[in-house]
Amino acid sequence: LKTCLHFLRHAAGVTALAASAFALRQEPAAALGVDPAAPRARELLLELTSTTRLAGTSGSQVGAAIVAKHLEAAGWKVEFDEREVLLSLPRRTSVSIFDSSAARDATLRRMASFDPDAIPPNDLPLFNAWTASGVVRAKVVDVGYGLRADFERLRAAKVELKGAIALARYGKAYRGVKAQLAEEFGCVGVLLFTESSEDGGEKGPVWPKGPWKPDWDAQRGSILPVSNAPGDPSTPNGASGRPGEKCERLSLDEARARLPKIPCTPIGARDARAILLRLSRDANDKPLGPGPVEVELDIDAPLALRRIVNVHARLAGETDELVIAGSHRDAWVRGAHDSGSGCVGLIRAAEHLGARAKSGWKPRASLQLSFWDAEEHGLIGSTEWGEANSKLLRDKCLAYVNSDASVSGVNFGASGTPGLLGTVRAVAERSRTADGARSLWEDWSARAKEGQPSLGLPGAGSDDAVFAHHLCVPVLNVGFSGNEGGQYHTSFDDFGMVERFLDPGFVGHEMLGAFVAELLAEMASRPSAGFDVAEAADAMARHARAAADAQLASAEQAELMASAFEQCSRAAREAPLNASARPHRFYALFENAEPLESRPWFRNTLWAPALENGYGVETFPHLRRASEEARAKHIEFVAQRASQAVQRLSAPSNGSSGN
Numbered sequence: 001l002k003t004c005l006h007f008l009r010h011a012a013g014v015t016a017l018a019a020s021a022f023a024l025r026q027e028p029a030a031a032l033g034v035d036p037a038a039p040r041a042r043e044l045l046l047e048l049t050s051t052t053r054l055a056g057t058s059g060s061q062v063g064a065a066i067v068a069k070h071l072e073a074a075g076w077k078v079e080f081d082e083r084e085v086l087l088s089l090p091r092r093t094s095v096s097i098f099d100s101s102a103a104r105d106a107t108l109r110r111m112a113s114f115d116p117d118a119i120p121p122n123d124l125p126l127f128n129a130w131t132a133s134g135v136v137r138a139k140v141v142d143v144g145y146g147l148r149a150d151f152e153r154l155r156a157a158k159v160e161l162k163g164a165i166a167l168a169r170y171g172k173a174y175r176g177v178k179a180q181l182a183e184e185f186g187c188v189g190v191l192l193f194t195e196s197s198e199d200g201g202e203k204g205p206v207w208p209k210g211p212w213k214p215d216w217d218a219q220r221g222s223i224l225p226v227s228n229a230p231g232d233p234s235t236p237n238g239a240s241g242r243p244g245e246k247c248e249r250l251s252l253d254e255a256r257a258r259l260p261k262i263p264c265t266p267i268g269a270r271d272a273r274a275i276l277l278r279l280s281r282d283a284n285d286k287p288l289g290p291g292p293v294e295v296e297l298d299i300d301a302p303l304a305l306r307r308i309v310n311v312h313a314r315l316a317g318e319t320d321e322l323v324i325a326g327s328h329r330d331a332w333v334r335g336a337h338d339s340g341s342g343c344v345g346l347i348r349a350a351e352h353l354g355a356r357a358k359s360g361w362k363p364r365a366s367l368q369l370s371f372w373d374a375e376e377h378g379l380i381g382s383t384e385w386g387e388a389n390s391k392l393l394r395d396k397c398l399a400y401v402n403s404d405a406s407v408s409g410v411n412f413g414a415s416g417t418p419g420l421l422g423t424v425r426a427v428a429e430r431s432r433t434a435d436g437a438r439s440l441w442e443d444w445s446a447r448a449k450e451g452q453p454s455l456g457l458p459g460a461g462s463d464d465a466v467f468a469h470h471l472c473v474p475v476l477n478v479g480f481s482g483n484e485g486g487q488y489h490t491s492f493d494d495f496g497m498v499e500r501f502l503d504p505g506f507v508g509h510e511m512l513g514a515f516v517a518e519l520l521a522e523m524a525s526r527p528s529a530g531f532d533v534a535e536a537a538d539a540m541a542r543h544a545r546a547a548a549d550a551q552l553a554s555a556e557q558a559e560l561m562a563s564a565f566e567q568c569s570r571a572a573r574e575a576p577l578n579a580s581a582r583p584h585r586f587y588a589l590f591e592n593a594e595p596l597e598s599r600p601w602f603r604n605t606l607w608a609p610a611l612e613n614g615y616g617v618e619t620f621p622h623l624r625r626a627s628e629e630a631r632a633k634h635i636e637f638v639a640q641r642a643s644q645a646v647q648r649l650s651a652p653s654n655g656s657s658g659n
């Protein structure tokens with residue numbers, strides 16, 4: 001049945017492409033199942049994308065069973081971690097466009113419904129999770145990208161924002177920030193769309209002819225304020241319980257107070273055009289508004305407690321120290337790329353490592369693979385599990401490796417917390433490119449700025465957030481890229497998109513599986529997963545110096561922090577830390593007893609996700625908001641901890657929090 005359904009789903013694409021290479025390569029329906037000549041990754045992705053895998057639906061359960069089956073077959077011990085969390089799922093969305101306030105009949109109306117309890121669930125309509133429910137009709141204002149600067153510019157120009165519906169473009173910031181700002185500036189609704197110049201017809205042929213976004217489809221996605229606190233919004237102070245288990249939970253009204261209060265939905269570029277055409281113009285003849293066009297938004301998206309399932313697989317090592325790799329297994333629709341690619345890569349890694357274990361190999365540290373649920377709603381599965389196991393993780397977890405939407409080609413790349421680049425390098429140097437011509441390290445270096453790969457600093461865009469920001473565990477994100485399309489969070493992020501455009505031949509998927517297997521084996525074999533304090537301290541010294549340029553600190557204050565980090569780096573190079581020291585707890589040394597104003601969940605004081613650009617980071621967040629006196633105190637604290645870091649890490653009672 002699965003095979004048949006899959007064929008039907010792609011039949012339309014096949015017809016439209018009669019003469020293309022795809023049609024030639026595509027086998028008849030019967031062969032869409034197991035093909036012994038095809039890469040294993042292809043077979044896994046085909047199976048995984050057989051249904052919509054939205055968190056809290058039956059499709060998610062199917063996905064959990066598929067993942068578990070393959071992990072068990074590979075020899076790993078599997079656990080289903082079920083949790084009850086608050087989710088926002090759509091039931092009905094309608095968007096109607098009226099030419100003016102006087103118009104009674106809509107010029108255009110789109111309606112979509114969804115039954116979260118259907119088995120199997122249908123493909124998910126256009127939807128922003130955590131939108132408020134309700135009906136509003138109002139004049140529309142074009143708010144550009146919906147950044148603070150956009151709203152302030154409009155306010156300065158005396159454009160009436162109060163009571164209007166904001167039409168904002170996707171891009172430049174996390175979508176939740178746009179919704180939050182629209183609300184702050186008095187708007188009563190938000191419409192989000194992507195310019196076709198960014199990922200649609202202006203880039204090239206649209207789906208199914210090419211990989212770009214057709215103007216009827218749009219980017220789904222969460223608008224949960226994750227930079228304030230990711231995870232279940234009804235359990236901000238701890239973990240959500242297993243089904244039936246008691247936990248400290250806000251009432252629905254209390255939770256609502258922390259969520260968007262106005263309706264918000266994505267629309268296709270075609271509908272955005274219909275609205276823009278009907279807006280009054282500014283002095284430069286650009287669409288602006290408000291009105292005369294009006295939009296009526298009618299959204300029914302109830303909040304409800306639903307069951308999510310993280311799937312964990314474990315391979316016991318010689319010690320109970322842990323190295324974890326994870327990918328989210330939920331998706332907005334089929335999620336073949338986001339994050340089917342990450343899941344398939346991890347299952348392939350499980351198969352490689354399982355085969356090694358069968359031939360007698362045992363890792364030093366224990367290995368865990370986690371397939372997170374409800375990432376798309378706001379990093380919920382990983383956050384709640386991380387909170388529930390924070391003591392264990394602070395004590396035993398050496399590193400976390402994330403893989404989200406991680407294959408769209410064969411070009412290797414990694415990002416994460418400084419300190420792990422050396423370990424990545426060791427593995428990349430002995431891994432080869434697809435054509436075997438050079439090492440992945442040489443290949444990555446050739447593409448890197450000034451030929452020097454670097455890890456940057458991790459934000460809060462995926463499941464590594466709880467590890468990096470709440471538990472102060474070093475993290476990595478790894479993947480293979482190179483190809484592009486407009487599929488992000490759309491209905492055509494499916495198997496066909498990956499096979500035809502993102503990773504033809506599934507070469508990148510197989511490379512990811514092999515690389516993650518090697519990386520986990522390497523990390524498990526090294527004390528502290530190979531975390532290098534000198535490398536981390538050098539990176540933080542550079543960020544500390546940059547703090548003066550960003551006017552977070554005076555030149556002397558920045559120098560005080562930077563030279564303390566350099567002192568730490570020197571000490572770590574001169575006397576390398578022995579195995580009993582816990583260098584991977586380096587970042588935990590900078591956890592502050594004083595929580596970050598308005599977002600105490602973020603305990604890493606060296607950097608945090610930027611509040612208004614969502615996916616990016618801001619360094620030294622305490623220096624951005626506190627009083628001058630508090631800033632000076634914090635600078636003292638950072639400098640003191642940095643200069644004592646090596647000593648503190650080596651001390652026998654270094655504890656788990658570093659405080």
Ligand SMILES: [Zn+2]
Pocket residue numbers: 328338339375404405
């Ligand atoms: Zn993702």
